[in-house]
Amino acid sequence: MRARPSPSQITASALSSPNSPHTPIAGAYSRSLASLYGSPSSLMHRDENFLVLEFGSRYLRVGFGGEHAHRVAMTFGPEDERRVGDFRPWLPGYREDGPVSLEAQGWGNEYELWDMDTRELDLDLVRDKIERAVRLAERTNLMLDLLPRKMTVVLPSVFPRPLLSVVLSTLFSSIQVPSISIISSSIATAIGAGVRSCLVVDVGWAETRITSVAEYREITHSRSVRAGKRVLRELAKLLNEQVSKRFADGQSESGKCPTLGLNEAEEVLYRLGWCRQLADARSASKANLSNDETDLPRSDIEITTTDPPVTLQIPFQDIAAAIESALFAHGSATKDLDDHEQSIQLAIFRSLLALPIDVRKICMSRIIVTGGIANVPGLKRRIKQELEYLIQTRGWDPVGDYGKGRPRRPRTTNKNPTPSPGATKPTPTDNDSASEEEYIPPAHRTPDPDPIALSIQNRRAATAPIQGMLRLVETQGAWSGASLLAFLRVKGVVEVDRDRFLKEGLAGYAKDKDADGGPTRKSFGPGIGAAGERGKWSLGMWA
Amino acid sequence: MSVSFPYTYYACSCADNTSTQEKRVSQEPQSAQDEDERTFDPRSRRSNFSLYPIEHLLYCTECHEMRCPRCVTEEVICWYCPNCLFEAPSSTIKQEGHRCSRNCFNCPICTSPLSVNSLEQPDPPPDDKPANKFGGPYILHCPYCAWSTLDIGITFPRPSNITGQLAKTLNGGLPRPPRDRKPSSSLKRSDPPTTHHLDDLPSPTSDTSTSSSPEPPSARTPDPQDRYHHLLAFYKHQLSTSDAALLPGTTSTSASELGPGSPSSIARLLHMYGSSIRSRAPESGPSPMREAATPEEGLLIYDAAAEAADDATIRAMQTTAWDTHASVSQRLDATNRHARAVDDLRPISPLLRTKRAKRCGACRQILAKPEGKVTSVRSKIKLLALQNLPKLSIKPLASPSTMPPPGTSAAGRPTSTLLTTFSSPTLALPALSPSSPFALRPLTTTHYLLTLTNPLYDSIRVHLAAPSALRGRHGAGSRVTILCPQFEVGANTDRRKKGERERVEKVRREEAFWTVLGVGRIVGL
């Protein structure tokens, strides 16, 4: 039975068919399969391979533009650095090298592709890792039959230039692509959420990056080291405490107490990681002080990497507590923390505070929590509750603690954070009914567009966005956002040409730093690609 | 990070080439001291990326250099399924996700291949297809760990086209709601006439958007793929409408020129009107594109329903046992990326493999070209390093109790020593322990025998060099003496035809002795 071609195909071919010679939809198209593993590639011309790569500290996500998700996420752990022909992992009884002590400075670093602090970084090693990861991804997942025509690379917006140079030169040499466009991960995240302005909270591996985006321009940027690495380290600490307790009790038969590392912690995070609600966490911490914790419900955690395997019984609450202490930093006074160590709710709050009020209103209704840790159940709600609490208690007052002084204004006026009486908040249904009046049955539609009606309609939608209330928006992720862009053939802001890069390197681009006119920080904008200034282009914010 | 001691790795120089290039490009010119430090250090982390067993290397006869996987370019000859060995036609592989579309599946628990089994039923329902001998329903079953699709509540009425049947069924057996791929009805209603072609769509399913269809019990969020297509349709619509007739100069407003690919609209998605935040209602000029406003346009809010779903997940976590949660490794494959519980796992369709031709990265000469047929293991062209480079193997001449005397070893086949080391490292693993006779001991001289095998028909001259003192944790500070630093290895005298020669490997060998005097304490391994 052959499936009927899905409607979107027809849409696509109708959109593009007069424009270019178009391959007819393949007869062999099988709907069921395509829907399982990706978009029907007949949407694209068959021969076009638009690659999309998203670089993170621990992962490299690789896939085809126009598909909803990446094909594969390459990792950079010690196992991935193995020599070719080293088959020890398949030996019975093989164990990885023991984990680094929890107190060590570089805990978890061996699982990173790079450290943003490039002073100590071996760039050639980074090159080797990227080269191998890209080659493996191509070999096992992409299986390109033709060289890709275009490549989109998603990078953090604050990215050291030496690393950028390494990334580009490695990609140019390992995949023969004529040009690479670079897009910042926060913009891609916004596109993946369908919004134009937002506050992106990327709870990544090494750091949480908070970027405010207005109309696809990055406005502010801040960060905190409270992110995935901290979370896993706290979990590893928890596990190791329990293991050593067991060994001290003599419950385990023999052997020396094993040290559990990142892999075990990650297993616990994937299976049992969660966050409590703010109120629950508060009452629990009070109860903890008075009560003994013996009657708390416990979860079994089976550790198979030790010899012999052990089963730990850890209170379910403690897992949440460990994650929360890593991210929300309750228990340590704010003033004791460095700026880069501030809790993520405070970092978000300060980012919002730093915005002009109009932008803040828009952004606070479009907070996007993304990144590897974002899927921990309960985390988004907790962030929302923490923010609500901060806004309620402090208002939009830049001074957090007046000490013995008094606030300039009574705080009660700030209770309602953004009183915006003028702004109406139409629900989507309002929009629908409004546009319903203009609805013309298809048979009566004129083929020509009506520019006035069109602009009115667009303006109506644009002028009345939801704002002023705290709201979290979900994103498809930065990779998917970049995939959308690649598929829509939207030129990235930064297009690096292969020949020119190989000839001049990044130095050639840095000269054009000011070509886009605006301040570098906000320069996700003019002066690019189709705007006409083809000869003039720059590294944008990465200059 | 070392394998058992007696092993031989070959270092390909391509890694150094790229790095020096880079240094020239990106950094200040490095001084001459850098040159001195470029001697290859097998203990550095980088060495893992450029060291290869000789069996993995090719040899370019034009460039006279070995070629490792990173300095060859590859071309796919065919795609095939590793389970059923059927070749996949290149026209469909990409839309099938580069996976087998036949009845091949791997177990999501243990990755073994699954088999299609019939559930024997007391009274098989009358089947209109006479071809079916066994009554359905059918299941996929893992012969290794006994997992089956019954565990996730899925059975198949037919034993063929499992892939198609699986795609239509959710875990638990409920049918998957039809994919809502088209711009949804609400978006269509607000469409301006430019996009009239959208109305040409056949629309029997167009009104069953995901929001109105019965929600599957486990998923509160729309399928990520559906949402992606909502977003895609939304952006396409935005790109095609907000540009229409509004850009000065676009006089012809035929829909074709306003497609998402048209250059006039391309730049606008990203960098429109930076001032539009402050002046939210621009009085003149084109209207700004707007953001997605409804779920049909791809907007997804973290709302009360999402919080309730989180609560349900947390409750399930708390009440169920450790092994009911999907592990990190079970979530590795893209099929099960979002699975939280073992019950959410789906059978994994195996990724295809490829046969590839390899060319020299420098001169484009074909170095290897397998035969096109999937089941053939022969090659049309194969320029191996094994046939062109001397093969080295090294082994300790240790205490006579554990090692055969030197005479025996020389008479044996040195190559086999090397091979065993690779294929079954267990044999060599004891050598790693400090108590083994191979390990370096303080103030004890250890002898090693280096054997060179020359596959060429010309004799070669060999010069050996070694650092005067060893570094690294295995015997730091030990002194190395090469007893025979220069010697000649005679030509391969076997002039028989190539095929025969491969079977009767008879080549000239010469051996050199190394001694290592262990100095100081050996750090425990």
Ligand SMILES: [Zn+2]
């Ligand atoms: Zn090489």
Ligand SMILES: [Zn+2]
């Ligand atoms: Zn197959």
Ligand SMILES: [Zn+2]
């Ligand atoms: Zn199995």
Ligand SMILES: [Zn+2]
């Ligand atoms: Zn060559």
